[in-house]
Amino acid sequence: MRKFRKSPARLNTLFTLPNAIALAFLLLCALAGWWFSTQSGLNLSSVDAFVVSIQALGNWGIFAYIAFLVVAIVIGPIPSTPMTMAAGMVWGPVTAGIYGVVGLCLGSIAAYWIGRTLGRSAVKVLMGKSIHFSKHRGEIYLGWIVFVTHLLPVMPYDLVSYGAGISGLSFPIFALANLFGLIPNTLLLTHMGAAFTIGWPIAILLAVVFLSLFIVLPWGIKRHNWFGLRDTIHLE
Template identity: 30%
Template sequence: MSRPDLLSARTRLRKRLPPRALLKGAAFLLLILGGYGLSFWFDFSELLHPERITGWLQQAGPWAPPIFMALMATSVVISPIPSLPLDIAAGATFGPMLGTAYAVFGAEIGAIASFLIGRMLGRDVLAKLLRTNVAFCERCSDRHLAIFVLLARLVPLFSFDVISYGAGLTNMSLRTFAFVTFVGMIPPTFALTYAGSQVASGAWLMIVSGLAMVAVMLLLPKLVVRYPTARWVQFIRGGMPVALAPNDMGAAAKTPCSSCGGPPV
């Protein structure tokens, strides 16, 4: 490429990506890479052991709930930080009911933050590059996207953090995302906090029942894929909507989500 052509290409790139968009893109990239970089410096599995977290929270006194919710929100925004030990520690420290409430509210804050980061930073840079308003699955309605996010929250088929960032790149409204995320988190979070509370109490019968609840939640993804509910998985991958029966494939082309050309997020 000649020098004039190179200068012309640089000029076009600057027009497509003004400094503000570049700064947003760089901030988004640094946030993601920074989180993964921390995983190489710190052994989160050891640092965030449930017993250690419980000790910290007990020493925090009345500040324990806001500190815990801040930790939970951070674990959602920064993907390598595990949230499972936090759920267990919440049950051991606050009990199953309050532990579930604090864990759900903390994760909700983190999920909304990730959603907004994905929408304001990642989507903006893509829009400048492609010279169009970027929105994945533009023909998918809020209802279809809500079903996908709700399913992803109820059963861990996909990363919680990735779903939150990815949802921000769709046309899904923040209100719908926040609602289905909140509702979908409650059952699995309660199972984990309940198990943590029973481990702390030392009641072996309750410990076994709590672990059984966790096992059921972990087995649900395999059941969803293996049995007739596999239509949910087909829906996630961009196929026919869940409401359609297999013999309604002809009508699937007319539905909003089947014409997306790819998965919702």
């Protein structure tokens, strides 16, 4: 009898309004991902094809690009980095950087909210793996971890954002760390994309810088535990 009495309470904690909104948003993102790949007219097969298709949309291309970045973060593993570079070729590095920061920031906040609402099991089903942040050094330190992992190409934005939500990191701390971490990296990518339309020497220099960070940072974290990430971030 006790089991039957407890089950409605458990169902009430499962089927809450925040959970329903999070699930509805996930469904919307899944439908948007299907639309982007089949109906939107955006060609995601290559950077050049994406540039041509986004230009063909005119001003609507701005909204399509921002929405695409949101979906890329929430659903994953849709590659956003090549498209962020392509945006620099379309709108120029600064304007494309602003659009990119808006899209990536909104997507990261949505992932944080979904992780905090639906929890680790749902994220693991969605992403194929889960991430958890240890709070043993406090929330300010976790905020710096979010900032560093968004600033530098160490871990995907989606996983970090989901992990911050699962771990219950304070939203104001996450939002600030998320925003200020995204700005430099996004501008670097859009400048790399724009450099290909300006000249090869600048493009090669920026590519070397980006690839060096992409190779050196993961090695330093794995070998020497830079920033203490191995003690704080746990992948499952």
